[in-house]
Amino acid sequence: MEPTTLLQVNDIVAAYGQSTILWGVNLEVQPGTVTTVMGRNGVGKTTLLKTIMGLLKARQGQVLLKGRPITSQAPYKIARAGIGYVPQGREIIPKLTVQENLLLGLEATPDHKPRMTEEEIYTLFPILKEFRRRAGGNLSGGQQQQLAIARTLISGPALLLLDEPTEGLQPSIAIEIGDILRRLVTTKGMAVLLVEQKIDFARHVTDYFYFMERGRMIKEGSAATFDFQELQEHIAV
Numbered sequence: 001m002e003p004t005t006l007l008q009v010n011d012i013v014a015a016y017g018q019s020t021i022l023w024g025v026n027l028e029v030q031p032g033t034v035t036t037v038m039g040r041n042g043v044g045k046t047t048l049l050k051t052i053m054g055l056l057k058a059r060q061g062q063v064l065l066k067g068r069p070i071t072s073q074a075p076y077k078i079a080r081a082g083i084g085y086v087p088q089g090r091e092i093i094p095k096l097t098v099q100e101n102l103l104l105g106l107e108a109t110p111d112h113k114p115r116m117t118e119e120e121i122y123t124l125f126p127i128l129k130e131f132r133r134r135a136g137g138n139l140s141g142g143q144q145q146q147l148a149i150a151r152t153l154i155s156g157p158a159l160l161l162l163d164e165p166t167e168g169l170q171p172s173i174a175i176e177i178g179d180i181l182r183r184l185v186t187t188k189g190m191a192v193l194l195v196e197q198k199i200d201f202a203r204h205v206t207d208y209f210y211f212m213e214r215g216r217m218i219k220e221g222s223a224a225t226f227d228f229q230e231l232q233e234h235i236a237v
């Protein structure tokens with residue numbers, strides 16, 4: 001049997017008031033893969049993730065998770081259906097400890113019980129175990145990003161949406177984040193939908209690419225066949 005598509009975005013149109021941002025976006029995420037959406041600032045990448053998550057209502061089109069429609073449902077319902085969202089700018093709570101921040105992720109589960117244990121999470125993110133009693137605000141940018149991802153994992157999502165997780169991080173720290181994403185996919189069977197602007201980082205972790213311009217997908221392809229030279233030229237403009 002063909003494995004079912006995990007996430008299907010069909011012809012999504014989304015707008016803020018009168019200003020349409022997404023003009024019929026199509027995208028698929030297969031289980032156990034990292035899929036990346038690339039594109040310059042302002043093309044609508046964050047808007048796409050917000051629309052998938054139900055934070056912005058779609059004007060047209062459909063979002064399906066494992067074949068079931070979740071279009072424009074309440075964000076908490078979408079979280080419980082199996083999508084975890086790590087917003088751009090990693091919104092952790094600076095005054096709470098690392099462990100307290102982590103446990104906030106339980107809010108996304110119907111019964112407030114973890115789907116991935118703290119120990120499993122600390123195995124993926126050893127630095128968070130070491131710093132579990134420190135205030136989140138005292139972590140470095142890379143460690144805060146790890147905490148933001150870990151907090152989402154505690155509810156055991158099938159799909160993780162990540163909005164520019166390496167923004168403002170040094171390349172070596174970005175690579176660490178990339179290694180963690182690969183491990184999630186290979187050892188936990190999760191899927192990741194990543195929004196990125198850094199081609200080198202994205203190539204290192206991605207199975208399938210989409211390239212977005214002004215609210216539309218204009219190119220897609222597997223990491224093996226994608227024309228990165230052309231993408232580089234597009235992004236660099």
Ligand SMILES: Nc1ncnc2c1ncn2[C@@H]1O[C@H](COP(=O)(O)OP(=O)(O)O)[C@@H](O)[C@H]1O
Nearest residue numbers: 016019021039040041042043044045046047048
């Ligand atoms: N809350 C908002 N209200 C009105 N316009 C917005 C809002 N958020 C983003 N936009 C506009 O939508 C467009 C796409 O933004 P965004 O999705 O954040 O792009 P990206 O993530 O690709 O940089 C931009 O022109 C931006 O100014």
Ligand SMILES: [Mg+2]
Nearest residue numbers: 045046088163
């Ligand atoms: Mg953005």
